[in-house]
Amino acid sequence: MDRQSTPDDASDPRIEDTYAEAFEMPFARLIVTAVDRYWLERAAAAFCGYASSVIGCDAECGIERFVSAMETPDGRVGVALLAFATSRERLAAAVTNRTGQCLMTCPTTAVFNGLESETTFPLGGKLRYFGDGFQKSKRPGSRRFWRVPVMDGEFIVEDTVGTSKGVAGGNLIIVARTTASALIAAQAAVAAIDKLDGCITPFPGGIARSGSKVGSRYKNQIASTAEWFCPTLRGRVESRLPAEAEAALEIVIDGIDESSVRRAMAGGITAALQSPAGKDVLAVTAGNFGGRLGKCLIRLREL
Numbered sequence: 002m003d004r005q006s007t008p009d010d011a012s013d014p015r016i017e018d019t020y021a022e023a024f025e026m027p028f029a030r031l032i033v034t035a036v037d038r039y040w041l042e043r044a045a046a047a048f049c050g051y052a053s054s055v056i057g058c059d060a061e062c063g064i065e066r067f068v069s070a071m072e073t074p075d076g077r078v079g080v081a082l083l084a085f086a087t088s089r090e091r092l093a094a095a096v097t098n099r100t101g102q103c104l105m106t107c108p109t110t111a112v113f114n115g116l117e118s119e120t121t122f123p124l125g126g127k128l129r130y131f132g133d134g135f136q137k138s139k140r141p142g143s144r145r146f147w148r149v150p151v152m153d154g155e156f157i158v159e160d161t162v163g164t165s166k167g168v169a170g171g172n173l174i175i176v177a178r179t180t181a182s183a184l185i186a187a188q189a190a191v192a193a194i195d196k197l198d199g200c201i202t203p204f205p206g207g208i209a210r211s212g213s214k215v216g217s218r219y220k221n222q223i224a225s226t227a228e229w230f231c232p233t234l235r236g237r238v239e240s241r242l243p244a245e246a247e248a249a250l251e252i253v254i255d256g257i258d259e260s261s262v263r264r265a266m267a268g269g270i271t272a273a274l275q276s277p278a279g280k281d282v283l284a285v286t287a288g289n290f291g292g293r294l295g296k297c298l299i300r301l302r303e304l
């Protein structure tokens with residue numbers, strides 16, 4: 002049996018008996034192709050920039066996986082990008098703006114829908130106007146694409162993009178003796194999650210040091226620091242950190258469905274505890290808000 006499938010971790014006292022509170026958010030999936038991996042990475046980095054949290058960003062975006070030329074509509078190497086937003090309207094605006102500014106501008110790219118769904122929003126149908134009347138429509142079978150003239154040839158973009166309900170806000174908080182140990186364990190967890198389809202970790206490198214809570218003592222501030230996980234505030238607040246803990250790091254996971262998020266969280270826990278810094282991991286916990294934020298409660302010990 003594969004090590005990640007064994008139940009041994011469930012008996013590890015460091016895995017706290019708590020839950021991550023996730024919630025539904027609409028998402029879209031794009032397949033972006035380019036002439037080679039270099040330009041795919043440049044396009045993905047631009048599209049996913051400033052997209053860590055909807056607390057302050059228009060969307061949460063990330064690379065789901067790289068796609069072989071055998072899997073793409075135009076037979077070139079590709080990358081699958083996931084984007085999540087708080088409503089379909091905001092998702093459509095974010096994906097359209099990011100595609101126009103970050104993908105259409107990137108040399109050699111083309112953009113295709115990666116999610117079959119009855120619910121769609123226009124993508125190429127809006128970006129085509131950049132062609133200033135020189136754009137052309139193409140219909141291979143039931144799909145419609147727009148060919149927008151650009152300075153290296155044509156930008157091919159699908160007319161519409163599918164959207165569906167995903168699950169956002171799955172999370173793990175790794176508490177360790179030192180900041181260095183927390184980073185090693187968290188990076189191992191992210192590396193394990195990155196191997197899985199159907200999910201992304203939208204924060205920088207997949208890790209957030211500024212875990213948040215809902216609300217603030219300041220008016221109009223919708224989120225603020227999770228003070229109970231801040232080591233410098235120990236003694237001033239009701240801390241959730243063990244006395245020997247120097248740092249806590251959070252991994253936030255968005256997925257196309259709950260099972261994808263659960264699978265990612267389980268893999269992340271195992272990888273963190275088995276990492277070279279596993280002996281210095283004091284606890285694996287999760288953020289929740291008593292059920293006030295989301296309806297999807299994922300208990301760590303049930304994973």
